Amino acid sequence: MAQSIQETQEDLIEEFGLFDDWADKYEYLIDLGKKLPNLPEVFKTEENVIKGCQSRVWLHADKQGDQIVFEADSEAVIVKGLISMLIRVLSNHTAEEIMKADLYFIDQIGMSQHLAQTRSNGLLSMVKQMKNYALAFSAK
């Protein structure tokens, strides 16, 4: 049985709780970004680009059974780390679970600055786009 969205968020909060300065946190985030597998070139299409990011970010979604599976990539490694966490939390869940997910972990791990509208790295746009995919799949 897979973890719930809430359980994964709790895991992330615990992992980030181990770091006491920002540099350790960002090194971990960079590491997550480097470890996220590259998105196959065929999915790096104009259609999959998330608008509103300073670096290019691609997000691909697929429905497997009743679950949605996300894959993503970015030119910027910190953004890739952020999206890697979002994938860990949201991928392999049903459209309904994804749509109603409250992503409180972002604030709890001290990354809410990346959620602000003005941040051109577009974490907000990524979350929106993931929820949009869920909405689109649930309508099908």
Add this chain to the structure above:
Amino acid sequence: MTLDIQKIRADFPVLDQQVNGSPLIYFDNAATTQKPKSVIDALSHYYALDNANIHRGLHALAERATTAYELTRTKIKEFINAPSSDQIILTAGTTGSINLVAQTFGRANFSKGDKILISNLEHHSNIVPWQMIAEEKGAIIEVIPVDERGVLDLEAFRNLLDASVKLVAVNHVSNAIGTINPIAEMIQLAHAHGAKVMIDGAQSIAHLDIDVQALDIDFFAFSAHKLFGPTGVGVLYGKRELLESMPPYQGGGEMIKEVSFEGTTYNELPYKFEAGTPNIADVIALSAAIDYVNALSKEALFTQELALLAYATEQLSTIPGLKIIGTAPDKIAVISFVIDGIHPQDLGVLLDKFGIAIRTGHHCVQPLMKRFGLPGTCRASFAFYNTFEEIDLFVKALRRSINMLQ
């Protein structure tokens, strides 16, 4: 005159703060400059004591506000050596000034097949307004190329000039890479072919001496916020015969002489182009910014900035994989750079954690980024209140960030 930088820094309240646990290092001066206390005080003084609408009232406050507002116009006239203050049009910014010229001079003078020359260095603000009017009038935009160093190709410029060129619109200084363009020579060449010249002075006004008469500039635009003044104020200088021949821009109060339902006669310069209640407080506070720069002398300030540029260029060059974009021999204190295998955005995020403000991205010059085959760069831009110690801290933080990312 040598500058007492610590004393100068004390004039800028914003510089004295911690960001993410470190003292703020502000290296984003090409985006906007910080404001001395005298500018901030002028704003609150105006609202606390003088606030009134200008030009219309007979009462004491209206009189004081009008006098202060018009005093700024006179100071601007002197600052750029314009022949007369009624050739100083107050706008909302460089963008506003360029759009004004495009929509009035352009509307009256461009016709099908006419050419507008811009350069590969231009900010989107000096591209899009021309595209809009060109599309409407069937005019053609041609682009002066830049070489690998980011220097305009004057030979190509000469070849582009012919009788169909109605306007040359170029920046004095590039915001993205700092190149200072040889505008005196370009203006002479353009005039020899009967073309008028609009200079986007957004990036030169705070650093270079501007004499619109000596340079024989037809139109000159700048923003107060890049001159240590408030946001929301810009200037358009124009030659008298051009401004007088141009149709008005926006309609409204202030820009009219007489209104009836049968027709309206327009006010004289500069009011013809200043419809509605202007940004009174910010215009008045611009006076304080001009006084501040004059008191220290622009030349002394620029000398300090060039020393910072030379030092930073030397220090950055020691970082492996770092490439400076824009190596023109004449530059203001702006350094754009990229680092092998690292996205500029990642550096911007980490430097912010060190309390360092730089700009990353395309800097509103996408065609120039395309010319260099880059999606964007990191840009550090200095002002006279920056220090050599700040550059040392910046280089150290940059090395540490690169280590984290590699």
